[in-house]
Amino acid sequence: MFMGTSYNSIDDKNRMIVPSKLRAGLGARCILTKGLDRCLYIYTSDDWDKQMEKISRLPESDPKVRAFIRHFCANAAECEFDKQGRIVIPQELKAYAGIEKDLVTMGAMSKIEVWSREVWDSPDNESKMENEDFAKALAEYSF
Amino acid sequence: MFMGTSYNSIDDKNRMIVPSKLRAGLGARCILTKGLDRCLYIYTSDDWDKQMEKISRLPESDPKVRAFIRHFCANAAECEFDKQGRIVIPQELKAYAGIEKDLVTMGAMSKIEVWSREVWDSPDNESKMENEDFAKALAEYSF
DNA sequence: GTTTAAAAGTGGTGTATAGTGGTAGTAATA
DNA sequence: TATTACTACCACTATACACCACTTTTAAAC
Numbered sequence: 583m584f585m586g587t588s589y590n591s592i593d594d595k596n597r598m599i600v601p602s603k604l605r606a607g608l609g610a611r612c613i614l615t616k617g618l619d620r621c622l623y624i625y626t627s628d629d630w631d632k633q634m635e636k637i638s639r640l641p642e643s644d645p646k647v648r649a650f651i652r653h654f655c656a657n658a659a660e661c662e663f664d665k666q667g668r669i670v671i672p673q674e675l676k677a678y679a680g681i682e683k684d685l686v687t688m689g690a691m692s693k694i695e696v697w698s699r700e701v702w703d704s705p706d707n708e709s710k711m712e713n714e715d716f717a718k719a720l721a722e723y724s725f
Numbered sequence: 726m727f728m729g730t731s732y733n734s735i736d737d738k739n740r741m742i743v744p745s746k747l748r749a750g751l752g753a754r755c756i757l758t759k760g761l762d763r764c765l766y767i768y769t770s771d772d773w774d775k776q777m778e779k780i781s782r783l784p785e786s787d788p789k790v791r792a793f794i795r796h797f798c799a800n801a802a803e804c805e806f807d808k809q810g811r812i813v814i815p816q817e818l819k820a821y822a823g824i825e826k827d828l829v830t831m832g833a834m835s836k837i838e839v840w841s842r843e844v845w846d847s848p849d850n851e852s853k854m855e856n857e858d859f860a861k862a863l864a865e866y867s868f
Numbered sequence: 869g870t871t872t873a874a875a876a877g878t879g880g881t882g883t884a885t886a887g888t889g890g891t892a893g894t895a896a897t898a
Numbered sequence: 899t900a901t902t903a904c905t906a907c908c909a910c911t912a913t914a915c916a917c918c919a920c921t922t923t924t925a926a927a928c
Contacts, residue, residue, distance in 0.1 A: 583777060585798040587817060593889075595904080602886055618791065664906070666887070688799035691781060695795070708788065711796040717761050719793045723779065733877075738914080742877055807916070809877070 583607075584689030589699065591684050596676060597668040600624070601687055604694050605667050614675060615658035617693075619709045620701055622671070622679050624694035630658075671696075726750075727832030732842065734827050739819060740811040743767070744830055747837050748810050757818065758801040762852050763844055765814070765822050767837035773801075 588601040613630040617623035640647045661669035684699030731744040756773040760766035783790045804812035827842030844850060
């Protein structure tokens with residue numbers, strides 16, 4: 583179960599550190615791909631396979647499903663860590679997430695999310711939850 | 726069932742004591758996360774796992790669910806006790822709770838709450854209830 | 869009430885490692 | 899063959915962690 587937040591940066595060779603606590607939950611390699619809401623997802627190999635399994639059961643006759651498959655799979659990259667625990671982010675993914683220099687890496691249950699610091703901190707980022715909404719959500723899901 | 730209140734402090738390495746009576750109810754590790762009303766929650770591993778289990782069943786297609794997962798996981802830290810029974814509070818959580826030096830730690834049923842002493846004692850802390858309001862609230866829930 | 873002992877809490881120091889930057893080597897392309 | 903891009907490796911620094919020593923509080927016995 584991935585959790586916690588880290589603030590790091592990407593260097594001019596497009597290398598990013600996967601924070602050691604999160605890295606411990608991945609094996610020798612991982613899958614990096616486009617996520618929802620302008621961030622990137624990192625999956626374990628096993629979890630990726632499960633996701634693919636799920637997706638393969640969706641009806642391909644639906645254009646939206648086809649678009650989703652493209653979004654999700656076409657840009658997936660299998661990444662290996664270097665000795666310092668870094669992976670290389672492909673140009674396409676870097677651009678999609680609006681990454682320039684600063685990153686926010688956070689555990690999100692079964693996967694890891696990678697955000698551009700600017701995008702994450704942006705006022706129009708609706709993925710950040712305010713406290714009251716959180717309280718409501720907690721109540722809604724009976725916590 | 727956690728109960729009782731303790732007054733302690735955090736040192737310059739962001740370490741806080743979990744009072745021994747409360748600590749006894751946690752295992753070797755615990756989960757520290759953002760709570761409501763500007764305090765932090767400490768959960769047992771078991772309790773946390775149960776909540777995660779629940780959350781994992783929610784539909785990720787809903788943006789609100791995604792935001793909820795982010796808020797819930799990104800602000801959570803798995804903590805281990807050192808030989809003195811201390812845990813380290815991540816910067817982010819320390820800032821959220823407005824913790825500088827003095828702490829209030831209290832048992833609150835299934836979880837433990839950690840407050841900044843200043844925030845807890847503050848006149849605009851609405852979590853402290855006057856006796857009459859308390860009675861009214863109880864009546865409302867037909868207690 | 870005083871003394872003693874044990875447990876709980878606080879503070880500091882040294883070492884390992886996570887994270888960052890850079891360099892050299894290899895492969896691909898022109 | 900020369901140039902560029904990519905990959906793997908190496909070295910340094912700052913931080914975090916684990917350990918140790920001390921103080922304070924609590925409890926108990928005399």
